[in-house]
Amino acid sequence: MSKSLYFIALLALIFVGCNQSDFKEDQRSKGTVAILGTLDCSVQIELENGDLLLPQNWTDFKLVSGDEVEIDYRIIGENNRCGGSNCLLTNVSVIKNASLEAPDYIDLYVSNYDSLKNDPVTVSKAYIEDDKLIVELSYGGGCTEHSINLVRVHGWCATPPIPPPSFQIRHDANNDDCEAWISKTYQFDISRLQEGNESPVKISFSASGYGDDYFHTNLIYNYE
Structure with missing residues (x-):
């Protein structure tokens, strides 16, 4: 026993x-x-x-x-x-x-303005932290890999008064027909704005939404 x-x-x-x-x-x-x-x-x-x-x-x-x-x-x-x-x-x-890796923004001019797709997104928040523009957004999908980029759109007119730097989200859904609602946070490096600009820098940020929705806000970038 x-x-x-x-x-x-x-x-x-x-x-x-x-x-x-x-x-x-x-x-x-x-x-x-x-x-x-x-x-x-x-x-x-x-x-x-x-x-x-x-x-x-x-x-x-x-x-x-x-x-x-x-x-x-x-x-x-x-x-x-x-x-x-x-x-x-x-x-x-x-x-x-990995969602908060900070790639650089892409410059778009007249010659390449339509080179990136502009599928809709829903932006819930956009703000600047240190040298990063952080965007919380959502989109429909779930079956393919989506591409999200921050672009700076350079204006056609270079005579004063020159408008503030204009940024947009460009979204390529890669023909994703699925309808799951995906929410992610993206971060982009905007430190190149320090070249030729004095702090603080006022920037315009926008994104195309679903239907007639359109997100726009003005942000202030401070740096030393």
Whole structure:
């Protein structure tokens, strides 16, 4: 009897040891952020393999729904109250927000004004932070890869008074006929405006929306 109990206890130790070793291993993966706002599962990151991560230290990072991220993380437990058995509690040590990489803007002139498509988007917010113009927007799709660019449209008239720099979002949906509503945040480097302009620089920003919708705002870019 004592041998049987000893054998069962040994198996239990081996099982627990395996689980603990799995939880201690640092991992790296890519995924998409979802902000749910619920008590137990306020922020999830869905990995490419379908697993759901529940970062316990998510407030350390500035994230919005739809952000595509690459993270280093460690599994510290499980949570089965968030819609599936693969909800894993994690501590995140490093996060790279692929959605917030900051490409340069593209210059458009009379000669190449129509070189980029202008499919509609819905802009919810546009603002400047440091040397970046950050745009939170949405569009319909889900079946093809979409291309989002920031362009500077150079005017036809160079005589004073010269209007402020004019920026637009150019969206190429690649003929995506799907209707899922995709929300993402994009960031663009506008530091080239420092060439030939004195701080602060007033800029015009616009985007073509759905139907008759049209987004426009004026922003102020300050730099040292």
